[in-house]
């Protein structure tokens with residue numbers, strides 16, 4: 001946006017930039033303005049996290065705060081300041097150079113990196129620049145465009161805009177489906193991403209991934225890209241990611257979701273891919289094993305599986321499939337769900353044992369179990385035994401591919 005404004009003569013050296021932001025564009029602008037020597041005034045709702053405010057200040061931007069959650073007020077103030085001749089507003093909500101970055105960058109990158117196999121694109125909607133741009137680039141290629149908006153509450157960066165504040169760059173006809181996402185669902189998924197997948201992301205990213213999982217549950221053979229648009233470390237001071245947060249969250253995402261993640265990973269990493277399923281976790285309040293999350297079989301074999309897979313240069317997805325108490329006799333548990341067509345993985349194959357699977361990710365994003373060892377792992381009496389069994393399993397499955 002800055003470059004184009006310079007090229008068109010709208011912006012010239014020494015002028016002050018003004019922008020309303022929920023944070024991330026503001027931080028990026030602060031960096032760019034520092035490089036190009038523009039003074040910058042950023043207008044932001046007061047409830048945005050301290051990390052955002054501190055990052056902007058670190059780049060030398062001046063911060064003006066408006067009411068909590070008041071993005072509309074921030075946008076009005078930016079334009080009023082421009083009216084009064086106090087500077088130039090790039091206006092990410094109306095500036096066609098915002099989506100253009102995604103027409104020229106994000107869209108083609110996704111298409112290229114999925115080898116032209118992308119079927120769905122999921123993005124949260126704030127300025128709608130991301131979704132508008134990617135839609136322009138990829139709708140003509142048949143990619144289904146899914147946007148999400150908050151159903152309630154306050155999810156930084158995205159908004160259910162009243163009609164008069166709908167971003168001027170937004171064209172509803174370019175979005176095939178809009179999903180409403182709650183603040184709670186977004187926060188839960190954000191924590192699950194950090195705690196189960198090692199991805200520390202922001203709240204709207206949690207909402208987007210949750211929506212993508214919904215999409216993936218409804219379609220087969222899809223390749224879904226979802227935008228994780230900011231990092232979780234910008235939310236640490238909010239407490240949402242603290243050790244105590246999320247005590248009421250549901251159990252970590254189910255097996256099916258893990259496997260779709262792995263199938264997607266398969267399109268980005270050549271593998272080999274392995275899945276370790278632990279179906280032998282102890283409940284936290286187990287009378288005999290209060291501080292041992294996993295049964296002895298898993299404690300012996302998981303480190304061995306980790307070490308061996310790291311050595312192959314492959315990927316290992318660890319699925320914690322709940323405690324025995326949770327799934328035994330419980331037909332609603334994910335481990336007991338019927339399998340999707342073409343998918344051979346489930347309780348029937350795991351049978352309550354710690355199990356190592358060799359997993360194949362097909363080019364269309366689907367996946368299938370190629371081989372497994374369970375009873376052998378359970379029989380291992382020492383870690384050395386487990387390491388030998390894992391080693392033999394990896395060796396014997398080396399040549400397998402879908």
Ligand SMILES: Cc1ncc(COP(=O)(O)O)c(C=O)c1O
Pocket residue numbers: 022023024025124125126127128129130131156157158202204205229230
């Ligand atoms: C945290 C966060 N989520 C979502 C979005 C939405 O992206 P877009 O503005 O391209 O719609 C933004 C945009 O700045 C954001 O900062």
